[in-house]
Amino acid sequence: MQETDFDVIIVGAGFSGVYMLHKCRSLGLSARVIEAGTSVGGTWYWNRYPGARCDVESMTYSYSFLEDLEQEWHWPERYAKQSEILRYIDHVVDRLGMRKDIQTETRVTEATFNEATNRWTVVTDPEEQFTAKYCIMATGCLSTPNLPQFDGLESYEGDWHHTGYWPKEGVDFSGKRVGIVGTGSSAIQSIPMIAAQADHLTVFQRTPNFSIPAWNGPIGEDAEREWKKAYPELRARARVSPVGATFEAPDISAMDVSAEERERTFERRWNEGSFNFLAAYSDLLTNKESNVLATDFVHRKIRSRVNDPVVAEMLCPKDHPLGTKRLCVDTDYYETYNRDNVALVDVKTTPINSIVPDGIRVGDTVYPLDAIVFATGFDAMTGALLNIDIRGRGGIAFRDKWADGPSSYLGVAVAGFPNLFTVTGPGSPSVLSNMMVSIEQHVEWIADCIAHMEKDAVATIEPKPEAESTWMAHVNQLASEMLYQESNTWYLGANIPGKPRVFLPYVGGVGHYRTVCDDVAAKGYEGFTLA
Ligand code: FAD
Numbered sequence: 308m309q310e311t312d313f314d315v316i317i318v319g320a321g322f323s324g325v326y327m328l329h330k331c332r333s334l335g336l337s338a339r340v341i342e343a344g345t346s347v348g349g350t351w352y353w354n355r356y357p358g359a360r361c362d363v364e365s366m367t368y369s370y371s372f373l374e375d376l377e378q379e380w381h382w383p384e385r386y387a388k389q390s391e392i393l394r395y396i397d398h399v400v401d402r403l404g405m406r407k408d409i410q411t412e413t414r415v416t417e418a419t420f421n422e423a424t425n426r427w428t429v430v431t432d433p434e435e436q437f438t439a440k441y442c443i444m445a446t447g448c449l450s451t452p453n454l455p456q457f458d459g460l461e462s463y464e465g466d467w468h469h470t471g472y473w474p475k476e477g478v479d480f481s482g483k484r485v486g487i488v489g490t491g492s493s494a495i496q497s498i499p500m501i502a503a504q505a506d507h508l509t510v511f512q513r514t515p516n517f518s519i520p521a522w523n524g525p526i527g528e529d530a531e532r533e534w535k536k537a538y539p540e541l542r543a544r545a546r547v548s549p550v551g552a553t554f555e556a557p558d559i560s561a562m563d564v565s566a567e568e569r570e571r572t573f574e575r576r577w578n579e580g581s582f583n584f585l586a587a588y589s590d591l592l593t594n595k596e597s598n599v600l601a602t603d604f605v606h607r608k609i610r611s612r613v614n615d616p617v618v619a620e621m622l623c624p625k626d627h628p629l630g631t632k633r634l635c636v637d638t639d640y641y642e643t644y645n646r647d648n649v650a651l652v653d654v655k656t657t658p659i660n661s662i663v664p665d666g667i668r669v670g671d672t673v674y675p676l677d678a679i680v681f682a683t684g685f686d687a688m689t690g691a692l693l694n695i696d697i698r699g700r701g702g703i704a705f706r707d708k709w710a711d712g713p714s715s716y717l718g719v720a721v722a723g724f725p726n727l728f729t730v731t732g733p734g735s736p737s738v739l740s741n742m743m744v745s746i747e748q749h750v751e752w753i754a755d756c757i758a759h760m761e762k763d764a765v766a767t768i769e770p771k772p773e774a775e776s777t778w779m780a781h782v783n784q785l786a787s788e789m790l791y792q793e794s795n796t797w798y799l800g801a802n803i804p805g806k807p808r809v810f811l812p813y814v815g816g817v818g819h820y821r822t823v824c825d826d827v828a829a830k831g832y833e834g835f836t837l838a
Pocket residue numbers: 318319320321322323324341342343344348349350351352354359360361362363368413414415416445446447448449450493691694695730731740741742743746
């Protein structure tokens with residue numbers, strides 16, 4: 308056991324942990340990042356499945372604090388692929404000389420607050436022990452892959468992979484009969500790529516998802532130049548916007564315009580691609596009638612893209628309002644079902660009952676497969692935090708405190724756990740935004756808080772229980788006014804058996820949330836106890 312003492316321990320070396328390290332070093336603090344993977348990148352290190360790329364524009368999916376780099380960096384495509392994003396974060400880490408402060412291949416298993424010393428003790432696997440005044444969880448919202456318990460998986464004789472834990476060397480599906488379980492964003496990106504390579508692809512779909520075309524392609528030189536010229540204004544606009552984006556979001560109901568105008572608007576948004584579509588009208592996620600109009604438009608698009616009408620109907624989501632499961636963004640997803648080597652199997656009516664040595668059994672039918680891809684998502688937002696045994700004052704365990712769902716003040720700190728911060732934690736907008744904007748906002752707020760504490764020699768900061776309760780009531784109240792409740796999603800923990808059904812992110816909007824956080828700080832960290 309080697310004991311090592313730092314001002315700050317940061318868990319996770321994705322975009323959050325890397326920026327947090329940079330801010331801590333800028334404050335003159337000693338910091339160490341502890342990362343389970345063999346290198347940096349987080350999401351973009353682990354998710355190497357075919358077709359993996361971001362679905363917010365590359366030009367906005369990057370750090371805004373590196374103004375020189377944003378002018379230098381060339382993003383070749385409108386939506387950057389995984390390898391390009393990984394290359395970017397690797398470059399940032401080397402450019403800022405941060406690698407020596409990042410310890411990889413080390414998983415944090417325990418973090419315990421010592422009330423006598425006001426310090427955190429962090430224990431890892433392989434076993435080492437660290438102490439620090441501050442412990443910052445940059446563990447990611449979508450970093451704990453969910454592999455459902457399928458009977459017989461251990462007997463399967465082919466290869467299987469989870470999209471969130473993809474081999475670095477890649478997987479060659481040439482000449483193989485492949486099965487993919489799931490039709491969320493990961494599946495929708497990988498299905499066209501796998502279908503193009505494999506001999507045959509069978510898609511096992513439980514719930515069809517809404518997907519909007521990406522219209523991906525190279526970014527032209529003129530567009531890049533214009534974008535770079537406008538960067539400061541675009542970044543500023545994203546910071547105060549509802550979802551950290553630069554697209555226009557008019558405050559108008561879909562019900563307040565004529566059918567012709569609505570059709571034109573939906574068509575224009577569809578042709579712009581991606582999340583623009585949801586911003587066509589301000590009430591698509593609050594008003595069922597407006598949502599039905601948008602749903603009808605997308606259903607018609609799906610039917611026009613898929614040749615077989617039976618398959619097209621299977622692909623039209625009818626059990627949840629558009630956008631209440633995270634919207635997917637695709638390149639040729641629906642058209643892939645027009646290929647002769649692709650089959651769609653409904654596993655809602657008859658679920659997968661087991662994995663057998665040569666494939667997947669659904670009811671009485673065995674689908675013979677040489678390889679299986681599980682695109683079955685993540686234990687989102689709380690999974691990575693609850694995997695660590697975190698103990699606060701009086702030995703209270705995070706796992707006990709959050710047994711009925713997470714409770715947090717601003718999604719950034721938790722009562723009873725002094726000097727512990729969660730980057731993009733539950734109760735913050737995080738996954739409902741361009742996460743780069745939310746990550747930067749949280750990291751900067753935490754860094755300012757730490758700077759304030761160091762300047763005034765404050766030993767500990769922690770939320771007051773009543774401030775936390777008030778914030779959680781607000782988070783839940785706003786969520787209850789949205790259509791999100793009508794859908795079984797990872798936003799609600801519904802994808803993990805036994806997980807409490809609680810809406811996890813904050814729907815109040817990135818811009819509004821930023822104002823709330825800034826006000827809290829301006830009022831001397833209102834709602835926190837500083838000792
Ligand atoms: P992560 O990137 O998840 O990093 C967390 C790190 O913490 C991981 O490396 C993990 O190994 C490490 N870790 C966790 N627990 C421990 C532990 N106990 N000990 C040590 N290390 C630990 N967001 C967008 O805004 N736009 C997109 O287009 C987009 N595309 C996405 C595509 C995919 C396939 C996925 C899965 C997510 C996507 N996201 C997207 C969300 C994405 O997760 C965030 O944008 C962002 O990358 C999160 O960065 P992070 O550093 O907070 O977390």
